[in-house]
Amino acid sequence: MTHGTTSPHPAEPAPAPRRGRPRDAARDRALLDATLAVLAENGYGGLTTAAVAARAGVSTATLYRRWSSKEELVIAAAALHGESSYEQPGTGTLEGDLRVVLREKAAAMTGEPGRLIRALIGEAAHNTALAEALVTAFLQPLYDRVAEVVRRAVERGEIPPLDGVELLGEVVVGPVMTHFLLTPRLPEDVDQATARETADRLLPFALRAVGGTP
Amino acid sequence: MTHGTTSPHPAEPAPAPRRGRPRDAARDRALLDATLAVLAENGYGGLTTAAVAARAGVSTATLYRRWSSKEELVIAAAALHGESSYEQPGTGTLEGDLRVVLREKAAAMTGEPGRLIRALIGEAAHNTALAEALVTAFLQPLYDRVAEVVRRAVERGEIPPLDGVELLGEVVVGPVMTHFLLTPRLPEDVDQATARETADRLLPFALRAVGGTP
The missing domain is CATH 1.10.357.10 (Tetracycline Repressor, domain 2)
Structure with a gap:
């Protein structure tokens, strides 16, 4: 993974996650998938972190613990999409x-x-x-x-x-x-x-x- | 002029204008200048033909006699800006x-x-x-x-x-x-x-x- 310095590899258990939450990787992935779905439906202008959090079934506070802005969230989601092209x-x-x-x-x-x-x-x-x-x-x-x-x-x-x-x-x-x-x-x-x-x-x-x- | 097939040359009197209005060229130019000014202030999303017409001191109907859509108007204004690069x-x-x-x-x-x-x-x-x-x-x-x-x-x-x-x-x-x-x-x-x-x-x-x- 190219942008994997801060997110654990999804195929392995997260090695000693900094926030001590073993389900972080799955939740991160759910949030990024939700971001792509909301982007596809509403475009960038119509995307809100609240809508993404709701779709992923987590609180906005949980989303913001991982990504501090809408920009960061969208970039991470796009990177996930294009990840395989970085070899x-x-x-x-x-x-x-x-x-x-x-x-x-x-x-x-x-x-x-x-x-x-x-x-x-x-x-x-x-x-x-x-x-x-x-x-x-x-x-x-x-x-x-x-x-x-x-x-x-x-x-x-x-x-x-x-x-x-x-x-x-x-x-x-x-x-x-x-x-x-x-x-x-x-x-x-x-x-x-x-x-x-x-x-x-x-x-x-x-x-x-x-x-x-x- | 590259896009001059439908607009008279600004430096000469319009030769037999199709709508019979000798001040068309000056008014066209005023409308395009107004378009650029509104674009610079409000961006594309915030530009309305009404705002452009008002700034140029003409009616919206006059604007629409020359350009049939916001897209056409903005493209014409942009072309005016970049005109010299077409030689x-x-x-x-x-x-x-x-x-x-x-x-x-x-x-x-x-x-x-x-x-x-x-x-x-x-x-x-x-x-x-x-x-x-x-x-x-x-x-x-x-x-x-x-x-x-x-x-x-x-x-x-x-x-x-x-x-x-x-x-x-x-x-x-x-x-x-x-x-x-x-x-x-x-x-x-x-x-x-x-x-x-x-x-x-x-x-x-x-x-x-x-x-x-x-």
Whole structure:
């Protein structure tokens, strides 16, 4: 788990939880599932911590012991949804690793997660706290992953060292995010085969951009 | 003027206006300026055609004779703001042309226009009519311009022909849009020197992506 530093792994018993409540993990999960359900029904503007707490069958005080704001709660719920996309690819080639990153991002930007991300980014346009949380929870881990993929390719001698490495995340993933975000087409209307195909068509451009040869 | 097919050029008297009103151009401009002012004060959600009409000193009926919806009005106002960024560069080299496009886009994504664009994109995340209008008014002309820059570079023999030309706009401009959109930093807080420098640092990646050599 990427954001697991403060929440116990759901598959194991919580190791000595700080608040001494063994059912914390299950309750956390119920609260995050409730958050997603309320988000899907009411959107970000219509989501209240009271509604989420009620749906999860806990008190608002219980919710606030775990997340101190609506922003934090929503970010945690979104992170849970996108959790599987945070693994470091290790195909052994730059092209293979970039393909993994682009396909995963295309999948995350479409379907149900895509709807959620698009709603959050829309809200983040006028909510700085949420924008900061989104960058911390989603964008920075993704950009770090891209930088690591490229760093290892340089190390293997596949590509020469690059200037502007701090821009690699935007260079590699920016086009696929733009493709699915800045469009009138609703993300949930893009099927997964199309998302994957788009990622594969963007791959040669990403590869050339960082100095590789398709 | 890019969107000038239905509005007379403001610097000349309107040639035989369809509604026979010589002051249409000035009134259109006043309505669009009022739209920007109301947007800046109240955001998209708080903008009403009544408030815009009142501020411009005309009736709502007059406003609706020119624009049939709030979306149309806001898009026209935003287009007016970004109008100057729609010229085709002609430096004679791929690198020079891409530099122009990237610098212009970085400038448009920051400062006052940036704030407006970010607010509109935020709203477009849950407003399909606005999303469609944004793509038609902003994104497609920009993407067409990028495709033309690359097409001419291929024609000059600077780069080999490319597969996936329909993705060129996203590949070239996606990173700079991502850089200024998906960030907690408010676009109006980015000064123009920084915007320009970012564009120039992204240029070698864009150039390589389309097959050029920085």
